[in-house]
Amino acid sequence: MELHINGKTYSVQSEGDTPLLWVIRDELGLTGTKYGCGIAQCGACSVLVDGEVMRSCVTPVEGVKGRNITTIEGVEEDPIGQRVVAAWVEHQVPQCGYCQSGQVMAATSLLKQTPQPSEAQIAASMTNLCRCGTYNAISAAVQDLAGGGPSAAAEKARMQAATAANGRGMRS
Amino acid sequence: MSKRRYRKILAIVGAALAVVIAATTWFVNRKPGSPFDGVSASTSPSKALIERGRYVARLADCVACHSTPHGKPFAGGLEMSTPLGSIYTTNITPDKATGIGGYSLADFARALRHGVAGDGHRLYPAMPFPSYAKLDDADVRALYAYFMHAVRPQRQPDRKSDIAWPMNMRWPLALWSAVFTDGGTYQRNAAPAGVDATLWNRGAYIVQGPGHCGSCHTPRGAVMNEKAYDGSSRQYLAGALLDGWYAPSLRGDVNIGLGRWSQADIVRFLREGRNAHAVVYGSMTDAYNNSTQFMSDADLKAIAVYLKSLPGNPKQDGPPWQYQDTPNPALGSGAHPQAAGARLYLAKCGFCHGRDGRGQGTWIPPLAGSVASMSRHDASAINITLNGSTHIVAQGVPDGYRMPAFRHQLSDRDVAEVLSFIRTSWGNRGGSVKPQDVKKLRQRTNPASSDVIILQMR
């Protein structure tokens, strides 16, 4: 069967019930998409199918034949994806990084459909798990992208500067 | 069949006690007659007979209740909880001391068809003897040969029930049997016009007899009696609430039954555990894993023919479901639902079952138009959401996609909201779900094991 991934067409041999995740990781060698749980609980395997986020570990590959799939490897070819990556760097979001491919895909999907999501909309869409606890950085980055209010990054930088100054001030 | 279905033992025994005054001691202590009385079974049955018996044991799904995941085949010990305490299934291996090794063919037939053990005590009707009564003599012989000669004896004493006196007395069950079971073997009937009579009768025999489908799918009366044992009643297989699950109608009901299924759909479901309409879950997983997938194609076809001959009840079932593209208004405009239930659906359910509720091929079932979304009974929807599903094991291979358990992630209110959303979207008419009903079921049920469970027959 043929798959359209990141603008390329691949011919794949895997059986139709194989999860998309394992087709792209193993058969196509695109390992940026991660295996975390296999039962759609964590979101590390998130990819876009026709611009909408899906968890590839629970997506039998036969169901996405002929549809446009975007993985993390292709995210920067999308202007919105590019902005998301830039915001992730700006906000220094990742820690271990393992869930972040999925987080970036989820944010890209959200912003493609809703360029200026509200805080509630961000919360409703950004549901992937992160064991390192980067949730606040993620939501700051997405809010920044949503363009609401002052730049959260600038705010954070200001706070850090203040913290550092305070810290030294408190040296006892 | 359900492993914990007789939670209303109290009601059964209570009712039986009410009529006990009229009963006579001889009646309750007598052993019913058997066509095999005085007949001695062959001590060296043919291989063919044993194989037939093995197949009948699959049809009758003996292993699902008489084995435990880590126990020996047919040695019993499976716990069935009732409000009065737990009962445990018995050792039906041919061990002379603790099993049925001492049973004559007649003893065996009495236990199977009448619920009377070798020593004369009455079995709880957790044992579906009212259905097994329909087994023909040839199948009983074969089954006996199989258990006596192909099952390894295991010395494992039966575990006593936890039910205390006086509720643990068994003799009143004889009265229950007399009143609520019809007792005879399956009798060939005229098939509906245009239907292959042989197939239809074979299907009816399996469904009513060894398959004991009615144990779960036929509604029960006040003392847990099945309201019908054959298609002469519209109640037969009309869908029933039992032990925390709603077993769908197996009749022609378009919404809560098999009205939208073709014969081929039914065959595929029973053989593969899945089709475009549904995937087995709940108690049906036991029936599929241990029984229906082992049935021959001819028998599956026969079952499909028979079930498709049972008419639905449009009055009760309502107008046929139609997919509606605009879901519940709560989903709001665009991608961002306002209601909590819709939000939860997208976060917890939509990745598998689809934002459109249509599922994914035969691998992940649709929620749009499913029985659990259409039935006014919400038990199955709540139960599967709280507890997830055990692995479906088809031809020995566990499924690749498993329903997770959400009991530790969703509160009673969350479950109620997400299920209310599902059961009122995409044309679904099941209606809303109350948090207190979720709470009740949460207390009564346990999460499905995520182990792959394969009950061995040898």
Add this chain to the structure above:
Amino acid sequence: MSQSTDINGHNETFPTDETPTNISRRRFLLASAGVAAGALVLGFGLPLDTARARGATAAAGSPPRVPAFLEIRPDGGIRLQSPFNEGGQGIFTAMAQIVGEELDADPTHFLVENAPPGKQYTVMSNGMRITGGSMSVRFGYTAMRRIGALARMMLLQAAAHQWGIAVGELTTEPGRVIHKASGKSLDYGQLAPHAMALAVPDADSVKLKDPGQFRWIGKPVKRVDVYDKSTGRVEYTIDTRVDGMLQAAVQHAPRLGMTVGRIRNEAQIKAMKGVHSVHILDGAVAVVAERWWNAKRAAETAQVDWQEPKPDPSARHMPTDFSTKSYREHLANASGDGETAESKGHVGDALKGAQTVVNATYSSQYVHHAQLEPPSALAHFHDDGTLEIWLPNQAPDMFLADIAKRAGVDADKIILHSPMLGGFFGRHFLYGPGNPYMQAVQLAKATGRPIKLIWSREEEFLRDPMRPMAVVKFRGGLDANGMPVALEAISATEGPTEGIANQRSKKKVDDSAVEGLTGKAYAIPNRRIAQLYVKTPAMLAYWRSVGHSMNDFLYETFLDELADKGGQDPFELRMKLLKGNQRLTHLLQAVAELAGGWKRGPFTAADGSRRARGVAMASPFGSQTAAIAEVSLENGQVRVHDIWQAVDPGSIVNPAIIDAQVAGATALGLSEVLLEEAVYENGQPRARNYDMYPILPPDRMPKVHARIVESGAKMGGIGEPPLPATPPAVANAVSHLTGQRIRSMPLSQYDFSA
């Protein structure tokens, strides 16, 4: 992991046996090790003979190994081999900052990789090479600064030689050497080829920078790995692949210790799509296939008759009747005074003389690491017998030694790679059957092919060793003013270090079992902390902040119980008990100030919810922490709105990374106190995936406000310290809000809707 109690401070001398060597002179070795031609390469103690031997074997297929610590390339690129594993804690960046500071090169342009095993990379002043115990920066600080300073000196010398100018007249700006008088300058990359021929200066000849002149240390320098991690470019062990590789999946015995009797349906499995072979391993059945999904499905299909093991005291065996519920009772019923871990004054006498005695039993729960990357390993035997292996680990040398021993391969014939870790949390230490690498080695040996083995999430939950459970019996004595005069804590538990070693601590107390009960700073005149050793059949592990992850919860919540019994405000009580301790009273005031002043509540918030606050402190891994949590109830469950946390690690390297670590450790502490508990029934874990073992989801994440306090005290750790104060701060707030005393975690076990 915790070694904190075994470590005594840093020294200022070079920790390795030898001073660094300029190994760029041995060019024949370097090219195939990925070192750029013309690069200046600094390494410690190059084992020349071995290196030559390796150079020779390179032809036979296995790559040579060169202890290239710091490489300055002709194009100006700088490659640093980090002695510490990166698992999200930002250590690659911190190392680059520290080296870059003294080298005078922008750390954000460093290429940082994990160093291979070898004592050359043992830079910590305690002589260990472990990434854990929040030790990396504080114990590697001086050595890493010095290597940067030495490299800078060599570049200065090279420039001096080029220009014929005395070194003393030269200076540097980031990435270049400057001669101010003449305005001449050369990039480091231009100088590198010239520095190659120089001998490394005497370590004492370089002077380290005055902290007042730091350009990068102490600044929120951007992390070196963030872009790659935002674009899926980082390769974790699970992503590695080599030519000719097969993949493997396992089905573990349902209970630890059981062995394979037989596989009933081996023929069926072998006939499944893509299956290469089926193998019986110690306590597991493995299936090797071209693709992992096929291997996994086939492994799950195996119908195995599992057999109980023969009695073997050296191995752990999970019995069929083990349950966490009954084990908690077992611990609670253990009687005895235990072995004293810490003692002051006379607890017994003080309790007799106390106005009020408070007895209470507290407990902790088993918890899982639940890192998002499932464990994996890739093992490849080269034709010359060399074993090349990729595996997640936090101590390369210890893993290498273990593999050498168990696989029967000479240590110098093992090439070990340590890819980035998809979650740290203490999961990647040596846990025997809790790690997959030996299975991969066995399978590679058996098949003659490179094998990548991945544990499915379900197999991981079955074999993940856990943070111990403990039941602690507290006795507290209060005087007439409600001030604590005596405190005794007897913890019935097996410590993680004991569990991993599978034997009781020779000291009779496992420090990692009691830390957090011990080491508290409160001036309670009479106190005794003890461990009552009770062996568990479960496999135990270090878990982020180790003993502190449970003990500070147990202690700090009991302290609140004492405060309430004595009619004292818990914040004020802590201030009184820390009287005269300038560092900690300052820290406590700092957190209160960060939170807008201490107020316990309950009070009504702007959104109408009833809220309360709790406070707690901890002294983990050389740092000091204080946290305040604000909570309310929502549908009977706890909602945490804000956590304020002040952390004093003495001095710091990167405040942005510290902020991130505070947020992350706080999240893990919240996850533990709100949600997490590994439950066993009939010897088996009830949860085999995140559905039944939920971890903190984004919608339960509160705002986290961090304040870094640099007291100037000896540098402490940062990766773990912000965890321990979080659970008790939350629980104390909940106890106050609900009136129900919280003595165990997680809070999800309580229904507060009544």
